[in-house]
Amino acid sequence: MANMKTMSFDAVIVGGGGSGMRAALQLAESGYKTAVITKVFPTRSHTVSAQGGITCAIASDDPNDQWQWHMYDTIKGSDYIGDQEAIEYMCQTGPEAIFELEHMGLPFSRTAEGRIYQRPFGGQSKDFGKGGQAARTCAAADRTGHALLHTLYQGNLKSKTTFLNEWYAVDIVKNEDNAVVGVVAIDIETGETVFVKSKATVFATGGAGRIYASTTNAHICTGDGVGMALRAGFPVQDIEMWQFHPTGIHGAGTLVTEGCRGEGGYLINKDGERFMERYAPNAKDLAGRDVVARSMVLEILEGRGCGPDGDHVYLKLDHLGEETLNAKLPGILELSRTFAHADPIVEPIPVVPTCHYMMGGIPTNVDGQALTIDKEGNDQVIEGFYACGEAACVSVHGANRLGGNSLLDLVVFGRASGMFIEKQLREGINLKEASEADIERAMSGLNRINNSEGGEKASVLRAELQTIMQNYFGVFRRGDFMQQGIEKLNELRPRIENVALEDKSNAFNTARIEALELQNLFATAEATAIAAEGRTESRGAHAREDFQERDDENWLCHSVYFPESKTIGKRGVNFNLKTREAFEPQIRTY
Amino acid sequence: MLNVSIYRYNPDVDAEPYMQDYKVDTQGKDVMVLDVLEKLKTEDPTLSFRRSCREGVCGSDGVNISGKNGLACITPLSAAVKGNKLVIRPLPGLPVIRDLVIDMTQFYAQYEKIQPYMINDSPAPAIERLQSPEERAKLDGLYECILCACCSTACPSFWWNPEKFIGPSGLLQAYRFLADSRDTATEERLANLDDPFSVFRCHGIMNCVQVCPKGLNPTKAIGHIRNMLIRSAT
Numbered sequence: 001m002a003n004m005k006t007m008s009f010d011a012v013i014v015g016g017g018g019s020g021m022r023a024a025l026q027l028a029e030s031g032y033k034t035a036v037i038t039k040v041f042p043t044r045s046h047t048v049s050a051q052g053g054i055t056c057a058i059a060s061d062d063p064n065d066q067w068q069w070h071m072y073d074t075i076k077g078s079d080y081i082g083d084q085e086a087i088e089y090m091c092q093t094g095p096e097a098i099f100e101l102e103h104m105g106l107p108f109s110r111t112a113e114g115r116i117y118q119r120p121f122g123g124q125s126k127d128f129g130k131g132g133q134a135a136r137t138c139a140a141a142d143r144t145g146h147a148l149l150h151t152l153y154q155g156n157l158k159s160k161t162t163f164l165n166e167w168y169a170v171d172i173v174k175n176e177d178n179a180v181v182g183v184v185a186i187d188i189e190t191g192e193t194v195f196v197k198s199k200a201t202v203f204a205t206g207g208a209g210r211i212y213a214s215t216t217n218a219h220i221c222t223g224d225g226v227g228m229a230l231r232a233g234f235p236v237q238d239i240e241m242w243q244f245h246p247t248g249i250h251g252a253g254t255l256v257t258e259g260c261r262g263e264g265g266y267l268i269n270k271d272g273e274r275f276m277e278r279y280a281p282n283a284k285d286l287a288g289r290d291v292v293a294r295s296m297v298l299e300i301l302e303g304r305g306c307g308p309d310g311d312h313v314y315l316k317l318d319h320l321g322e323e324t325l326n327a328k329l330p331g332i333l334e335l336s337r338t339f340a341h342a343d344p345i346v347e348p349i350p351v352v353p354t355c356h357y358m359m360g361g362i363p364t365n366v367d368g369q370a371l372t373i374d375k376e377g378n379d380q381v382i383e384g385f386y387a388c389g390e391a392a393c394v395s396v397h398g399a400n401r402l403g404g405n406s407l408l409d410l411v412v413f414g415r416a417s418g419m420f421i422e423k424q425l426r427e428g429i430n431l432k433e434a435s436e437a438d439i440e441r442a443m444s445g446l447n448r449i450n451n452s453e454g455g456e457k458a459s460v461l462r463a464e465l466q467t468i469m470q471n472y473f474g475v476f477r478r479g480d481f482m483q484q485g486i487e488k489l490n491e492l493r494p495r496i497e498n499v500a501l502e503d504k505s506n507a508f509n510t511a512r513i514e515a516l517e518l519q520n521l522f523a524t525a526e527a528t529a530i531a532a533e534g535r536t537e538s539r540g541a542h543a544r545e546d547f548q549e550r551d552d553e554n555w556l557c558h559s560v561y562f563p564e565s566k567t568i569g570k571r572g573v574n575f576n577l578k579t580r581e582a583f584e585p586q587i588r589t590y
Numbered sequence: 591m592l593n594v595s596i597y598r599y600n601p602d603v604d605a606e607p608y609m610q611d612y613k614v615d616t617q618g619k620d621v622m623v624l625d626v627l628e629k630l631k632t633e634d635p636t637l638s639f640r641r642s643c644r645e646g647v648c649g650s651d652g653v654n655i656s657g658k659n660g661l662a663c664i665t666p667l668s669a670a671v672k673g674n675k676l677v678i679r680p681l682p683g684l685p686v687i688r689d690l691v692i693d694m695t696q697f698y699a700q701y702e703k704i705q706p707y708m709i710n711d712s713p714a715p716a717i718e719r720l721q722s723p724e725e726r727a728k729l730d731g732l733y734e735c736i737l738c739a740c741c742s743t744a745c746p747s748f749w750w751n752p753e754k755f756i757g758p759s760g761l762l763q764a765y766r767f768l769a770d771s772r773d774t775a776t777e778e779r780l781a782n783l784d785d786p787f788s789v790f791r792c793h794g795i796m797n798c799v800q801v802c803p804k805g806l807n808p809t810k811a812i813g814h815i816r817n818m819l820i821r822s823a824t
């Protein structure tokens with residue numbers, strides 16, 4: 001290892017999606033030597049698939065809109081385990097971050113006044129839930145993620161960020177103080193392994209929806225950051241909280257934006273009934289995503305599902321008219337025609353709740369600093385380590401994320417992390433050098449796979465993992481089933497550790513990458529399973545048949561999963577608002 | 591059983607590229623070409639290709655499918671199979687790294703050349719810069735480009751001069767910024783393109799329009815740039 005290539009930076013961002021590129025932009029503009037390690041060319045990151053928009057109180061649709069109302073909606077949406085300080089920061093800072101994107105060139109759709117177009121999304125209200133539905137989601141047609149991601153890439157080109165494109169981060173390098181001093185990464189094109197050393201290492205590695213068999217997530221969403229953090233011994237928070245998006249295309253899993261319902265579309269069962277009127281009389285189809293997803297599953301379970309197998313429901317859009325659909329939802333027309341063979345102008349789209357978003361992740365403060373919990377239960381900053389975006393749990397989404405809040409989270413906390421690291425770099429960051437043994441430790445997982453003999457194919461093992469998660473840890477959960485699921489995961493673990501890699505060649509060896517990704521998928525899945533089994537209540541996206549009520553007495557808190565003991569602990573929710581009194585937990589109805 | 595023939599080349603192992611034949615049981619379903627590739631990869635993990643979103647928005651899986659460039663994830667077999675045979679090759683005209691994975695360096699370099707970012711040196715307002723729906727509509731058909739390179743690698747002019755001709759994708763993006771009411775660098779952008787190669791190597795062959803998986807029209811955008819260049823010269 002003595003001759004291993006080393007590259008050195010002030011800041012290294014792992015992940016080239018929205019949050020990573022926003023953090024990189026901040027740092028590159030400040031003149032610090034910044035690199036982005038990304039396993040795909042940046043504009044191929046999963047942010048590109050975001051459709052409906054970015055929620056923010058910019059007061060375009062309603063000149064009297066207030067960020068405080070957005071804060072209220074987000075806290076309620078989180079089922080009260082979102083950290084209120086972080087939510088306050090996001091909602092208050094949001095407009096500034098959106099206007100920056102617009103100045104950077106993001107081609108938002110426009111109102112007649114020339115302002116940014118905003119559409120209604122689920123869980124949005126005016127006047128703290130008392131003023132009816134708000135329209136707060138800023139949109140670039142139904143391609144907002146694409147427009148945002150390309151704009152951020154363009155901004156980084158302008159700022160001359162160093163991109164290590166098609167590089168794969170394998171593991172964290174820690175020094176003797178347990179501080180993070182960089183990562184070991186593979187240049188996928190050549191197969192070369194490099195120690196990428198950095199004063200600040202930011203994980204912007206996105207989600208892990210591929211732990212489930214049915215997901216809206218891209219193939220690349222394999223929980224690499226969560227896996228690396230867990231292998232380094234760092235905890236993850238609220239990892240049992242997975243959002244199932246109500247409208248994934250049946251069979252294909254591809255996302256159909258909530259914006260469809262925002263523009264006036266609605267769900268129907270086999271009798272043509274608009275069933276959300278029964279489950280959420282006020283917000284109807286624009287209730288929280290957890291509420292809508294559960295209602296759909298109940299319709300299906302009670303025999304009112306559509307299709308020959310009665311295993312989905314329909315999203316009806318045809319009443320909106322061809323002109324509106326072409327103008328507001330052109331991407332959805334394309335996707336539905338391609339993947340559902342249904343033309344929404346004349347017929348409904350078959351949809352089913354589909355894994356969409358990881359609310360949990362690496363716990364951080366609002367500056368993006370990653371946290372662990374010490375023996376006394378106090379937060380402790382992990383020196384040199386930061387996280388933002390879906391990989392992080394700051395936590396603004398709590399137990400259920402509102403539509404359009406993901407993109408806002410990305411830009412606000414990517415930016416915040418960048419600004420904070422910039423300040424730290426200015427003040428001076430001094431971390432001890434990694435020893436050869438430290439680097440060797442980070443190489444051990446890769447070495448094991450490179451030296452593997454025998455073993456089963458990654459694709460087979462991955463499919464088994466996804467089936468277990470889908471069957472035992474889906475929309476509805478039950479203790480005894482989850483225990484069975486955990487048993488099955490225990491049986492799967494040694495087989496996954498022993499995954500086959502017959503092809504040891506170096507040039508663009510995607511089999512090697514998939515074998516490594518599989519380790520991260522498993523680590524994320526295992527943490528999810530143990531945390532889900534441990535949280536004995538129903539809250540937000542975590543719905544248990546054996547504990548159907550929210551239990552504020554015991555569980556108005558974050559779960560924290562510790563990888564070494566494979567146990568979960570609790571961490572308090574932050575209720576410290578700077579601008580007003582905290583929002584106390586209420587019964588959550590829509 | 592569907593006959594599938596795939597371009598294979600691993601520089602670590604193979605002296606030269608070859609076509610490998612596979613048989614795939616699609617169970618008569620009209621699946622996407624990417625589904626076939628994924629199925630093959632479960633059987634033969636050495637097969638390398640790029641893929642990510644699997645819904646036609648990330649632009650990773652541009653390949654040449656039975657002679658036509660397209661995205662594997664949104665090309666159904668019914669549009670690609672001829673005589674029970676599917677032929678998949680890497681996008682033509684750029685160096686091959688391995689199997690279906692091409693080296694896109696030249697393609698990205700041409701994109702970077704057109705200054706693909708907003709330039710507006712006037713002080714930014716406290717809110718967004720205003721833009722009317724009509725002005726914004728001029729960006730439709732331009733901003734949707736996913737940089738998949740299907741168009742540029744279908745363009746004979748780009749094959750001949752990949753280092754000098756910007757190519758359809760880059761020019762579509764050049765026009766995306768020229769057409770944006772918020773951008774103030776029109777003169778600088780046109781000056782940057784005003785040479786015999788950057789724009790004028792386009793001979794209106796329109797392969798780009800034929801293959802664009804997003805239904806965009808680079809030839810039309812190039813026409814607009816030509817007109818702007820001619821007008822600015824007079």
